[in-house]
Amino acid sequence: MTLGKRAFLLIFPVVLAGYVVAATLLYMSQSASVRGLERxxxxQQLGLLGAVFQNDVTQNKSLIYSLxxxxxxxxxxxxxxAGYRSNAIGVMMQESIRSLSDDPTRFVSLTVIRPPLSIDYYYENSDDPFAEIPKVQVEHARRLIDSPKLSDWTYLKPQGAEPLIVHSEFLDQQTFNRPVSSAKAGSILIQTAVRPRQFLEMKAKLEQEYGAEVEVSTHPLTATGAVSxxxxxxxxxxxxxxxxxxxxxxxLANLKALLAVGAIGLSLFTIGLVLLxxxxxITNPIARLDRQLTDVMSGKRSELTPVEELGEIGRLSVNMKQLHDDAVESFGLVRTASWTDTLTGISNRAHFNDRSTQILELARASSAGCTLLFIDVDNFKFxxxxxxxxxxxxxxxxxxxxLEMRVKAVTERRVLPDALVARLSGDEFAIMVQSHPGDGTVSEISEAIVRLFDGGFEVLEQSYPVTASIGIAVFPEDAADxxxxIANADAAMYQAKAQGKNGSARYSRSLHEKRTRQRHIEEELRAMNPDDEMHLVFxxxxxxxxxxxxxxxxLRWTSPLLGRVTPDEFIPIAETTGLFSKVDSWVIDTAMANCxxxxxxxxxxxxxxxNISSAELYNRSIADRFCDALDRHAVEARSIEIELTETFAVKLGDQSQRNIDMLRSKGFRISIDDFGAGYTSVQQIIDYPAETIKLDRALVESLTxxxxxxxxxxxxxxxxxxDMQVVAEGVDTTExxxxxxxxxCDLYQGYLISQPRTVEDLGIWAMQRLLEQARESAGAKAPAKGRKTSRT
Structure with missing residues (x-):
């Protein structure tokens, strides 16, 4: 953090606190006025709400009197x-209600109740043709009949409906005027009800605005709280x-925001003047010293120049120069230690990466070449x-x-720059040689390294059976960075191991093409849809x-980009990259669809x-996938035999063993495929959890x-x-x-019988076999018939 920022963080809170206090006092004085205005x-709003309600009451009273x-x-x-009264005259009353209502969409109802409490007529202008008078209105009528009142209005809340203003009038049946109290028992009760829409709308707006319910009660209410x-x-x-x-x-939020912005703005203005x-x-002299230190640390300067300032800053400059000189000496010692392998004393991976990058940059700039030898000690773990x-x-x-001694002898004799020898990890070493490709330097170094292991490698007066596999890659022919x-030299090293170890191999175009094809296969496996590119043969x-x-x-795969890809190519890649789950699922589903x-x-x-991937047996869901496919295609489990490779069966783990046991418990058959291709003991044959053993074609070839x-x-x-059936693979001759x-042997499979075919071709093959068998049967019967004829 710079001194300017530090000063800002120290002074700004003090200035801001002063303005905040002032803003707080101003807010307290203004908030009381805002509360009074809001109250x-x-x-005023509630007074207007009461006026709107009274207007609805007046309209309802006018309606009943007019009726x-x-x-x-x-x-x-x-x-x-009664029939004429309810139909013909009822229609007249409905027309009267419509003519008296200034809003045809407004809810209005009319009820005529004859003594003692008989609903003689009920009408409401709603869309419900079976509408009935609300129960709460009937209860209200009952209370009015039992009371001495001859006229009344009230505010009712029917269950599940909006409130109503109900006006009630008792009428003498003879005079059609309000009856005397003694004649009330034989009077007719007329009720009109309206829905106070304006009142309810205004009430809803107030409740939404203030976030609280408008309480309506028949008992007097008093204002509570600061604003009520x-x-x-x-x-x-x-x-x-x-x-x-x-x-x-x-x-008050706007007032708060305005005061807060003002306090912050004034604080920033004040602090700006102070910081200037x-x-x-103060800070500029220290910043100049800091820039010198930064330049020294980044390599732009080699030493510090004391700042020409008096007092503390000048003394600080002198002391920093002394500290820097001591640190440079210590840093050199630490860097040397950090770039050295603690076991062997040669360069470690960090130093190798740093120096090799510099060597490659120099080689690129001068159009020269350099070569990397990647060495792995064979049998070191043993x-x-x-x-x-x-x-x-x-x-x-x-x-x-x-290694250092042999490599140095070669480079000194050929007058070349010193080669970089490093231990990368474990038993892996790397040598970066700066020489022109084809001048024999790399070949001489490789041969010298291999000779180190002639007759074993002698250490502590004893020879040990280790050798060296060397991978060679040249810059810039084999790699651009x-x-x-390193990756190409490592690949070449594995090529040297594949060739028999104790030798060297140069990264080649064929190796590059092999790695490129493997990468393309992996990319296509990730992107492809099995339905589009894969098919099954049987x-x-x-x-x-x-x-x-x-x-x-x-399984067969024909890629639009790669052409036909054999299972030996794509199955190992799919298993190592975790891409075989979708392929196995497709194989299981498609195979059972053809069952x-x-x-x-x-x-x-x-x-x-x-056949399923050996890697899938570690997946807990493999049994569920098979069972789901059985249900989907209505196939019995005993009709399915799951083939496992013999090399995988040798190393069954706990999870894979549980999966096999679960599959067998559900009725699936288990077969050990390619038996004899790996290393199998008699005890492992006894322990195999399988119904069938398939002898590998190589084993069949050697034993037939x-x-x-x-x-x-x-x-x-x-x-x-x-109790295992034996199937022989690779049967291609009658011998x-x-x-x-x-x-x-129980069963046979091979090209002598049939090559792999699609389901359609399999049907043709089956028909041809039937025809051949029919011809053979007919040929066998013809001589017998001839012999019988000769006897007669």
Whole structure:
């Protein structure tokens, strides 16, 4: 934080506090006036609300008097025929109500009640043809009949409806005037009701504005709270509105905001003047010293120049120069330590990255070349685990020293810049050589490193079985920057391991193309839709009589960008990148969708074999996916055989074992595929949780000869002893099939029987087999028929 900012943060709160106090006092004096104005406005609003209500009461009173004075009401009361009275005269009264109402949409109702409490007529101008008089209005009529009142109006709230103003008048049936009290029992009660729409609308607006309900009561109400008002709506009807506590505070928000902005603005203006003076005489001299320190730390300056100031700032400048000189010396020691590998004493990864970046920049600027050798010690983990970490550490230390010595001897003899030798991690080393490609330097260094391991690597007067695999990448031919150069040299190192270790391999175009294709396959796997690019083919499995007992679903992928991609290419990539879940789900669903078609071709007992990714067996949802597909396609679990690779079955974990047990408990069959492709012991064969063993084609190839027949018989017998059927893969000749049958093999699969086919081609193949069998059957019967004829 700069001194200017620090001064601002120290002075500004003090100045702001003064203005805040002044603004607070002003707010307190003005808030009382605002509250008084708001209270007066509220009383005025409630007074206007009372006037609107009285207007509705007056209109309702005029309505009932006009109806009583009209001829329609007299005719209705005096008409003896109830049907005529309700229909014909009722229509006249409705017309009278419409003519007397200035707003045809306003709710109006008319009720005629004959003694003792018989609803003779009820009408309301609503859309409900079955409308009835509200119960609360009937109760009110009952109370009026029982009371001495001859005329009344009231404010009623029907349940589930808006309030009504109800006016009631008792009429003598003979004189059609208000009866005397003694004759009230035989009088007719006329009631009109209107909905005070203007009153309700205004009441709703007030409630929305003030955030509180307008209370309406038949008992007198008094104002409560600092801002509250009451109004008299009628002789026995009162209203009160008490806004929520924060209403006035909301009104004061603008005043608060204005005072706050003013306080902050004046504070900033005041502090600006103060800071201008502080910067001129205090912070600027210190800032000049700070800039010198910054330039020194960034490398723009090599030393400090004392500031020509008197007092504390001048002494501070001299002391800072002394501290800087001491720090430069200490920093050099620390940097040397931080760039050195603590075990071997050569450069570590950090120093290698920093120096290599500089070397590449120089090579790029001068159009020169440099080469990276990436070295991995083969079998180091074996030595480290068997002989101990002390031997492992000593081996790495000795190797680092010998690498530096051999590389330095080559560069000095060829008059080249010193090569950079570093330990990157564990048993991985890197050497950056500055030489022209093709001059033999890198080849000589590689051969010298490999010779270090001739006959083993000697440490502590003992030889250890380690070698070196070296990957070589050249800048700029093989890479454009350091990360790419390291990655390509690392890939070349793995190529050297694949070639047999204890040698070197140059990063090549073919290796680049292989990595590029793998990356493209991964990208296409992420983007592709299996429905658009993938399809299944099916390979029949037959018994010794040639009957198809099962079909194996095999996945095929044809990419618009990459063309046909074999399963050996994309399945490992999909498994390592976690992309196989969607492919497996598609395979399971599509295969089961074709299950009924396959059963139609070969019989209801035909088994559908589905391969799944070994990685999916660690997924807890694999059983649910299979069961969901069963339900969706109406397939029985016993018709599905799930094939697992033998190499995966060797290393079953707890979760995968639980998944297999769950699948078997639901009725699925389990098959071990490619048996013999990995490393399998007799105990593992006994422990396999499977119904079927499929012998790998390579194993079948090696065992289908007369000399290996006893071994083949023993292997099949062992599988039969575990209640497992044996399927032989790769059956492509009749000789193989004959030997497998002699050894007791149960089922056969291979190109001798059929190549993988689509469902449609499988149907054609099945028809061709039926025709061939029919021809063979006919040919077998013809000689027999001829012999019978000759006897006769």
């Amino acid at each position: 007066a406005r509220l009383w 009583v004075e009209g001829t329609a009401m007299r005719l209705f009361v005096n008409e003896p025929d 008002a009451t109004a008299k709506l009628g002789p026995m009807l009162y209203a009160r509105l008490t806004p929520h506590e924060g209403h006035v505070d909301d009104k 003076l502080v910067r001129r005489f 030595v480290n685990d068997k002989y101990g970490h002390k031997v492992g550490d000593e081996l790495l230390t000795t190797l680092a020293a010998r 350091l990360p790419e150069l 390979m029949p499995i037959v018994d010794g009589h040639g009957k198809v007992t099962a079909c194996e679903a095999l 009924h078609r396959i059963k139609q071709l070969f019989g209801a007992e035909t088994i559908l074999c589905i 000869n007369s000399s290996a027949l006893p071994t083949l018989r023993a292997l099949i017998a062992l599988c039969h002893a575990q 193989k099939m004959t030997l497998l049958a002699a050894a007791g």
